[in-house]
Amino acid sequence: MMAELDLVLKLLAGLLAGVAIGWERTLRHKSAGLRTFGLVGLGTATAAAIFSGTSGAPHPDAASRVVQGILTGIGFLGAGVIIRRETDGLPHGLTTAAAVWVTAALGCAAGLGQWRITLTATALALTLLFINHSVEHWIQGREAKAGKAAPDRGLGGSDTGDSAG
Secondary structure, eight states, X not given: OHHHHHHHHHHHHHHHHHHHHHHHHHHTTOSSOHHHHHHHHHHHHHHHHHTSXXXXXXXXXXXXXXXXXXXXXHHHHHHTTOEEOTTTOOEEOHHHHHHHHHHHHHXXXXXXXXXXXXXXXXXXXXXXXXXXXXXXXXXXXXXXHTTOOOOOOSSSSSSSSSTTO
């Protein structure tokens, strides 16, 4: 009974971490949102939990290989949200792609029962996504008032940093 509860908690933690990141992306009207991020978190937690061993202690070789495969392979999903804008040729969607990758890592941590890592990294990712967006707009507003063109600092506007992707 405890093993089943542990599995449910791992999967739920992966799902909730993904939903939390997806919620922020949905609020920003991005192409990938709650469902996509929730599924990434749940899927990676499931894959990691499968190889964490029946006793709850991860088998080091199997867990390592599955995490490596997930974090490499998830790049293809992230690449699907990156486009090059026709107007200026700049990439768009980089933050969403990075958030997909982070969500996969969160799901892996949850699936392996790494609760502190899952919770802390989810909080840090959300903080970065929410606060950085506000900082970008503040910087862009100050530069607009000063009559300066906003240089690309990797902070915003085109999702070479965050705002649009």
